[in-house]
Amino acid sequence: MNTLKFISxxxxxxxxxxxxxxxxxxxxxxxxxxxxxIDAETHIIHPISQFIxxxxxxxxxxxxxxxxxxxxxxxxxxxxxxxxxxIKTLTDLTINDGTQYLxxxxxxxxxxxxxxxxxxxxNKFFIWLSENNYSTKINSSDFKIRR
Numbered sequence: 001m002n003t004l005k006f007i008s009x010x011x012x013x014x015x016x017x018x019x020x021x022x023x024x025x026x027x028x029x030x031x032x033x034x035x036x037x038i039d040a041e042t043h044i045i046h047p048i049s050q051f052i053x054x055x056x057x058x059x060x061x062x063x064x065x066x067x068x069x070x071x072x073x074x075x076x077x078x079x080x081x082x083x084x085x086x087i088k089t090l091t092d093l094t095i096n097d098g099t100q101y102l103x104x105x106x107x108x109x110x111x112x113x114x115x116x117x118x119x120x121x122x123n124k125f126f127i128w129l130s131e132n133n134y135s136t137k138i139n140s141s142d143f144k145i146r147r
Contacts, residue, residue, distance in 0.1 A: 006075040007043060008068045009034040010061070030057075031065035033072055048075070048090075051128045070121035077101050090129060094137045098122050 011030045032049040036042070051071065056064045078087055078097070085097050102122070105115050130140040 002079055003037055003039045005036055005038060005079065006046065006072040007034050007036045008032070008065060008072055009043065009045060010065075011045075029061040031061055031068040033068055033075075051125060054128060055124055066117070067121045067124075070118045071125055073118070074098070074101055074122060074125070077104070090134050091136060093126075093129065093135055095126065095142060098126060 009032045011032050013028050013030060015026045015028050030053070032052060033046050034043040034049075035046045048071070052064055052068050056067055078085065078093070078101075082088070085100070087093060087097065102115060102119055105118065126135075126138050127140040129135040130138040
């Protein structure tokens with residue numbers, strides 16, 4: 001049984017602006033991705049959170065959380081199915097693994113619109129993995145982003 005899983009963590013960060021001469025402070029709410037050790041009841045912010053920040057840093061918290069949750073569900077699917085998928089690290093990830101995940105969602109009671117939304121997030125995730133050299137098996141040019 002896996003004792004690790006990915007979770008969403010809400011974080012408040014104080015942004016300090018000095019351009020007004022007064023060092024104005026503004027709080028910003030972010031939804032980041034953490035890896036949780038269920039047995040130890042501890043979690044750490046995972047570097048994959050950079051994917052959320054790179055794509056939705058300027059968006060509202062709920063938009064970030066939606067994409068965080070879409071990504072987290074996929075990452076947890078990978079953990080639960082790592083033996084069948086033959087995935088040890090994200091570098092082993094292929095487009096087919098994403099397709100299998102989306103197909104598995106269609107067997108659940110999930111609306112078509114929700115699956116399309118998850119697909120959009122995963123498309124961006126796969127492109128991000130490729131462009132940031134986290135995967136050699138994924139080429140960002142293989143993707144079309146639905147708008």
